[in-house]
């Protein structure tokens with residue numbers, strides 16, 4: 001191992017000084033030394049291990065977490081030129097994979113990123129990666145990037161677009177899919193109005209990797225003891241949360257999801273819109289629809305809830321309601337979604353166990 005002695009500004013060989021002392025920055029000449037370092041880090045940390053990753057740069061599925069890396073000159077890393085999407089894993093099925101994959105390709109076309117593979121190949125890679133992970137509950141995340149190449153702003157130097165994906169194991173999804181609802185739901189959650197500027201509709205309607213505004217909005221909510229924040233647009237309309245849509249039930253029994261023209265078209269919210277008419281048939285709701293709703297009207301609503309894959313419904317704890325009590329529509333929608341994730345129509349549930 002060679003290392004740079006910062007006192008003398010000379011390269012030295014042999015053992016360096018104290019571990020972690022940055023006067024002597026180690027230089028690793030061989031890949032095997034670096035791999036050993038990565039493996040030491042993974043073995044010494046309690047950080048979650050990811051059961052599988054796919055990288056088009058490697059051209060295959062990676063099971064060793066210490067090798068789950070992406071190139072530093074990837075345009076997604078240094079310029080944010082990438083898009084992503086997710087899908088939930090529930091009891092060996094990928095829920096709503098096709099809708100999320102369609103949204104990924106839509107985001108990619110808005111971001112001028114061409115896919116290295118056809119849609120069928122992307123889907124087949126995700127199914128095979130998830131099978132190889134042997135994970136039955138959790139989620140997958142996947143990215144299309146302008147790709148590695150150089151460090152310039154122009155994507156012209158990117159040699160080829162890249163596709164990356166990872167499996168994230170989790171117990172929470174299993175609980176939700178078991179029909180018990182998200183653990184927070186029965187108690188309800190707090191929400192605040194975000195002071196972080198919201199994204200322009202062009203950026204908000206695509207799922208790019210630029211989630212700085214979202215991360216700051218989430219941090220703001222947590223600092224103020226809330227579960228999440230809600231953006232209100234320049235015209236006073238309710239927009240969305242930092243990683244979920246929102247829905248309201250008016251005093252008259254109308255279920256309203258803020259229209260998707262300025263926010264991400266969330267598939268959980270769309271599924272709510274497809275399932276909720278059953279509550280109209282049952283006489284519990286008067287109507288269901290996507291529409292503009294002002295923050296002032298939203299504050300007068302009987303119920304508010306966050307809606308997104310991974311929740312799937314988190315009811316807002318209304319002021320004035322006894323602790324632990326949340327709205328009955330939010331509870332009903334949560335049960336319907338959990339049932340849908342567990343035993344919904346075949347087209348929504350993609351099996352992957354058989355692929356291994």
Ligand SMILES: Cc1ncc(COP(=O)(O)O)c(C=O)c1O
Nearest residue numbers: 243244245264266267268308309
């Ligand atoms: C900003 C934003 N809005 C809404 C959603 C909800 O989308 P979905 O229900 O498809 O997960 C997400 C989740 O990815 C999001 O990041």
